[in-house]
Every structure is written in C-alpha cells, then in structure tokens.
Amino acid sequence: MNAYEPGIKRNPFVAITLLAALTFWTLYTPGVEMVLRFFFPDTRTLIYDRSPMWRFLVEHLVIVSVGGVAAIAIGLVVGLFVVSPVGRPFRDVVMRVANFGQSIPSVAIMAIAVPSIGYGSRPVLLALIIYSILPVMVNVVAGIEGVPAPAVEAGRGMGMTRADRLRTIEIPIALPVIMTGVRTMLVIMVSAATLGAVVGAGGLGVPIMSGIGSFNNAVIAYGAVPPILLALLVDQVL
Secondary structure (H helix, E strand, O other): OOOOOOOHHOOOHHHHHHHHHHHHHHHHHHHHHHHHHOOOOOOOOOOOOOOOHHHHHHHHHHHOOOOOOOHHHHHHHEEEEEEEOOOHHHHHHHHHHHHHHOOOOHHHHHHHHHHHOOOOHHHHHHHHHHHHHHHHHHHHHHHHHHHHHHHHHHHHOOOOOHHHHHHHHHHHHHHHHHHHHHHHHHHHHHHHHHHHHHHHHOOOOOHHHHHHOOOOHHHHHHHHHHHHHHHHHHHHHH
16 A cells, blocks of 8 residues: 555645635735626625635634544544454444434534534534544544555564554554545535534635625625635645
8 A cells, every 4th residue: 555645745736726826815805806896797795895805714724723633633533442452342333423423414513502502613613523523533444444464464473562553554554545534524624614604603604604695696706715725725735
C-alpha cells in the first residue's frame, strides 16, 4: 500500500486556484458585485452588506475546525477501540449507533439541542460532531483491518507489542484510507455548517439565509459561492 500523499502535493495548481478564487470572493467586494451584476442585471441588492464576507468565513472556519478536531479524535479513538481485542465484540453495536447518528439530519439535531443548550455555536458543533464521526470511524476500521497480515506477523515476530505494531506498522499503512475518511468528513462538515445560521451560529450560511428570506437570488449566490469553494479546497488539499 502506498504512503499517504496530500492532494495539494499531487495537484497544487487546482488548490492554489481555488484559494485565489475564495480570497477574491471574500475580500474584493467590488469585483464580486461586478460578477453578480453580470448574472443578475435586474437585481438591485447584490450582496449582503451588514457584515463583510471575511468575517463569516472566519466564523465558519472556527466552527469547522473545532468540530473537525473533535470528530477526528472521537472517530479515531472509537475506531481503534472496535478493532482491538477488547472492543471487537462491541463493533456491531458501535457501528449501528454511529449509523443512527448520521441518519438524523443535522438541522434536526440542532433544533432538538437548542432548548437544552441555547442558540449559538454549541448546538451546531454538537450536530456536526454527531454527524461526522461515522466517516472517520469507518475508515479507521477499514484501514486497520486492511493491513496485510504478513506485515502484522512480521512485527509480532520482531517482539513488538500491540501498541508498537499499531504505531509503527498498522497506522502508517492504513493512513491513506483513514485520511480519505477525514477528507470526506471535513467536506461534509463545511457544507453542513452553513445550517448553523439557522440557530444564530453565524458562518457562511448567514448571507444564504438572508437571500432566501428576501427571495433574492443574487444574495443567495453571493453567500453560496464561498462554502462551495471552501469544500472544494478542503477536498483538494487533503
């Protein structure tokens, strides 16, 4: 199995282009207005001008970063647990619980959580973490179980402990599969985090919700482009 190689190393031009487009759309408002004017010539209000787009991007990145770190940590720990001799009997139960968590729409989790923990970023983080654990956990399990048996036996023959084999043999070989799950999870999280605007968490969903509320397609497009570019950028970088 080949070692993991980040996407930005395989095709840096695409990642740089996406980053440039995201920077342009976030920081250069006059240029964005020119683009929107071309597609929506009859629309009077083209952008959401109550707050700059870069502020929404920063809020979005904070939500995704915090939620992503938590989901990766939980998914990694649980995934390693269910492939261990101690946790293997609980594998089916854990997988069913994780599948159930992902089957619930993230916006429904936010709505249920708001009465208990209030509005803001907390219900969004809760929903994103619950929704995003499964891709990481599944790929950790698939990656570890896909390690060739001769490699594991060679480590055992060298006197390595279970922890040593996991650290020096199994995880490095499984890393490409694990990172595929992390990449999938983060792309999902970037998209789902736009729903945080519904419960007052801010982020890139705010202009989209404003455009929907005012039936303004230009403002919807103004808010929709950055999360699309960010999701594509994450997919290309990792």
